[in-house]
Amino acid sequence: MNRFLLLTAALLCGCSTVLETGDTLERAITPPDGVNYAVTRPEGGFRLDVSDGRFASKVELLAVRKSRTRGGFTQVQFDLRNTSFLRQTANFGFEWIDAAGSVTEGQSGWSPTPLEPGQITTVTATALRSDSAECRLRILAR
Amino acid sequence: MNMNKSLLLGLTAFVVGCETPATYKDPEGRELVVSIGKVDIQDFANAGNAMLQEMVKSPAFDSAGASPVIQVGQITNDTATNFDLSLLLSKITGPLVNAGRIRLIDSDPVASAARASTPGAAVPLPQYVLKGKILEDRANAGRTKQSSFVFQLALVEVKTSLQVWQKEKIVTKQGTTNAVGF
Numbered sequence: 001m002n003r004f005l006l007l008t009a010a011l012l013c014g015c016s017t018v019l020e021t022g023d024t025l026e027r028a029i030t031p032p033d034g035v036n037y038a039v040t041r042p043e044g045g046f047r048l049d050v051s052d053g054r055f056a057s058k059v060e061l062l063a064v065r066k067s068r069t070r071g072g073f074t075q076v077q078f079d080l081r082n083t084s085f086l087r088q089t090a091n092f093g094f095e096w097i098d099a100a101g102s103v104t105e106g107q108s109g110w111s112p113t114p115l116e117p118g119q120i121t122t123v124t125a126t127a128l129r130s131d132s133a134e135c136r137l138r139i140l141a142r
Numbered sequence: 143m144n145m146n147k148s149l150l151l152g153l154t155a156f157v158v159g160c161e162t163p164a165t166y167k168d169p170e171g172r173e174l175v176v177s178i179g180k181v182d183i184q185d186f187a188n189a190g191n192a193m194l195q196e197m198v199k200s201p202a203f204d205s206a207g208a209s210p211v212i213q214v215g216q217i218t219n220d221t222a223t224n225f226d227l228s229l230l231l232s233k234i235t236g237p238l239v240n241a242g243r244i245r246l247i248d249s250d251p252v253a254s255a256a257r258a259s260t261p262g263a264a265v266p267l268p269q270y271v272l273k274g275k276i277l278e279d280r281a282n283a284g285r286t287k288q289s290s291f292v293f294q295l296a297l298v299e300v301k302t303s304l305q306v307w308q309k310e311k312i313v314t315k316q317g318t319t320n321a322v323g324f
Binding site for chain 2: 071112140
């Protein structure tokens, strides 16, 4: 009888998720993470589209710089900073958009980037096609 | 005895309840298996994307002119796992070929045979050779295992045999067991 109880307890432990940090606990009780976007504008500057306000309150987009390479291809740099007191992991991806608004190319998948508290990281995206004009950066919490 | 039977039935139901039925997942999504001891499909994508971006923003590639001719050279897999290197290479050469940024020499035997019987056909000489190596390093502390996969690529200018670009991308994974998603 006791052995059955022990076995049940062991199975229950095996199926449960171990919460390791305060951040993990917070993630467990909030809705699923949404994807945030930062999109460059033809007239300069950028537009933010925030779906995950919790993550957006921890990682700040400091600056966006758009330039052209010597070969004439658009290059964009996004500076981000972890403004929280905990290590964050941001996952990045991006798409390129032409002047008409169509997606021309993009980086598939997600690039995980750990960010220590206070750390600034720069994400650089260089277009492969000459008609790629604006960059849409995808940001997803760990 | 009856008590034991019901407990046994309950346990069986619980074990069945813990199993996860197979489902389709987005190969570029966040719910993929993360293996500690091998290179996962998303690791190739991650390394390939990073390498591609580093290469196209390098001054050497940027000033190589329109559509330079590139040939893939020797790429060595020095990890304990056997995998097809095109899993990595296609992430780099695919977008470049599709965007018209490079002309990639293909040594397909059927194409070569067809070219041999085509009067006047000639393969352009490569301007650059892409070469590389994939290595791994393992470490552990107690039950925690760590594996690092090192992706090294270099672009060699044929006429001078000089490396004009090189990049190393390290993918490190740590944990006690494989997991799903990030």
